[in-house]
Amino acid sequence: MSVTSVTAITVTYNAGEFIEPFLASIAQLDTTGLVFNLIAVDNGSSDGTPDKLRAHPFEITVIENDENNYARALNLGIAASDSEFVVIVNNDATVDAGWLQGFLPVFADNPKAGAAQSKIFFSGQDRLNSVGVEEIEHYYFRDIAFEEEDSVRYAKPARRDYVTGGSLMLRRACLEQVGPWDEEFIMFMEDVDYSARCRAAGWELWFAPDSVLHHQYHGSSSEDLCEYFCTRNRFFFVAKHFPAELVECIPSSHFYKKGEFDNLYLSLLHAVRKMCVHRDTATVQATLARLRTALPRYIGDIASYNFFSHLELLLGQRRLRVGIYDHAGHFAGGGQRYVAEMAAIMQERYDITYIFNNDVELKDYKEWFDIDITGCDMKIIRIPFFEKKQRYTPDEGMVLGELSNPFDIIARETLEYDIFVNANMLGKVNPLSLISMFVCHFPDQEKGRFFQVDKYDYLISNGDYTGGWMKKRWDLAPTHKLYPPVNMYNPDSSPEAKEHIILSVARFEISGSKKQVELVRTFGEMCRDNPELTAGWRMVCIGGSTPENTYLDEVRKAAEKFDCDIELLPNAEVSQIRDYYRRAAIFWHACGLDEERPERVEHFGMTTVESMQNACVPIVIDGGGQREIVEHGDSGFRFGDLEELKVHSIAVISDPDRRLDLARNALERSHLFSLEVFRGKLESLLDDAEAKLLGGEVLPMARSGD
């Protein structure tokens, strides 16, 4: 008598409640004349299933899959086996003693039999679950004899077009010829696909009535999961095997019927990509032409346009295209610098086009911020609405009662890109690109007419302060927080080598929002009231200024009232600013003091970080973004009013050891806002966006406690 080798492969996922009865039934199997072994492939259970299996008295080979993917688990199990036959079997089931032997006559009698499935009953019932699989209509499939009572009709072996993977024996020769299971199916319908592939390779599929299994229907997966994958995988199956029918499958799909257009779009997209993998050029071209005609009926013109553009990207024939829109890109502001840093990083991996509304040159950014973005392209799109009104910079606040959105011209442009970045928070631009990002420095505008921010895939805030106001004003939570990158490190700066200088770096705004007058007065009063302590200390105010700046005169007058050393340096050179950061022991910042309107409070505070990167001790306003930067009493101090500013400053001045500790902590803290951290976070965000654009899907691995 010859010995037949059989390996059973079962895929586990949090199988705690099913596995014991299953293994007990396996242990009772009749294995006369067989060499039998069991492989369990675990899909990342969080309930300790692999350990339970290893500890089980029945000898089980346990393999741990690195992703939660049923089809991949089967491939891992098959690759680990070398037996003549392989049985794949669900473990939310129990088997009869003759389950294994029951398959063998079918293979013995039919040399072309590549696979045979068991007679599957519902667990604890006399009713059948499956004796094979058949197509009903529109490529929907059902189990043959589902919920029927067993009868003589299902007593003999029979050929089948499709078989279920719930309990299926396969011949090694068939497995080798047909190849691995399609892992992109993840779960559900992977058996229907494999059936079609077996038959296409010339193998027969059989029903083996003497092999009996009792199945707990859908015992190990949820209904939502089942419906999602069955609908998605139906498109995959049809695209691979019946491409001419793909278009007809759209209206009958659950995704379309239930209005789940996002799922419809993505499933169809990857189905067509799979068609390109498996079918010839003529078939693909014919299907594309049919999709071009039909798709707009189902998902609209815009999404259809995106579909074909997206497919072009998926086929890898071009680099990702990114459009960055900055309606105020012709000014040198903090927001522009922030986005230019983004563009400088992104230009290494994508084709970038900067979109402006006014004349500007990309080389200006090198001059303004020392950032080279000349690897980007540039486009100037004038907006007729603002041109007519002779407004140099578009202001969305002017769009009130218009019948159409003046920014639709930009919306149209967004279609040309895979990723669109709305860099300067213009909230009325409708993003039509595949992926969209909205960078918010502060939500200046209330939600109003043509508000589009809720349509963006990524909402990026520059900190918690901005993020909090996005929630309050727009009821939208940021998806990502990306602190502005600050790079003012000076290798010569040291906490130990500081001079008695209090530094303020802020623009001399005509509105006085940066509060230099208040700071100068506070310093003057501090020197007047504490002459011995403040002897040798001086104050330096640096900041940009426009010509004939009346506010600067006001600051000057305030300084002249006190007999102390106060120096004002409007429009200082960058080298001079760097030098003062290196020398100053203390940094003051008061933007937002006594302000009620949140937009007038410093949203982030880049100069505070610059000072910390040079080991200054920051004493800053307790509000806005400063709260995120300076940890009170640890890496500096925050004040609520000018009296507190004095108290904290005197404390720092009078205790050099404390000052040294604070400066060291400030330097340490400043790394959180460095260019390297910004780059790392941005790259991780871009990886996520790329995965969405170019990716397939995978079920998330379970975490302990899920």
Added chain:
Amino acid sequence: MNKKLAYLRDRVVNAYWMLREGRFHQVVDAILVELRHRVEAFNTWRRTRKEIPESKVPWSRFVNRRKVIPASYRPTVARRLPEQPLCADRAEVTAELRRLLTTFRLPTGVDE
């Protein structure tokens, strides 16, 4: 109530400066803009109430249906796929895709 008061205050301040600088036509323009805004808001409300088909809403062709309708339950996460060899000719399929993209007639975004 505060918002309404702030709105009224802004309007009064605007009117004051426009009158002070003799730009009377801007006062009229502002009133007309406000009036159009109200009328449009009313019309939008009326349209929504009647639930007329989406295709008849102005600029409906700019509605990206895929994104307007919230994504439904999808239990998966995205990951980068390795590039696969194609049975179809990559260049020919791409050329066909580019040709198909040129056949779309999309609005320009400018009132014509």
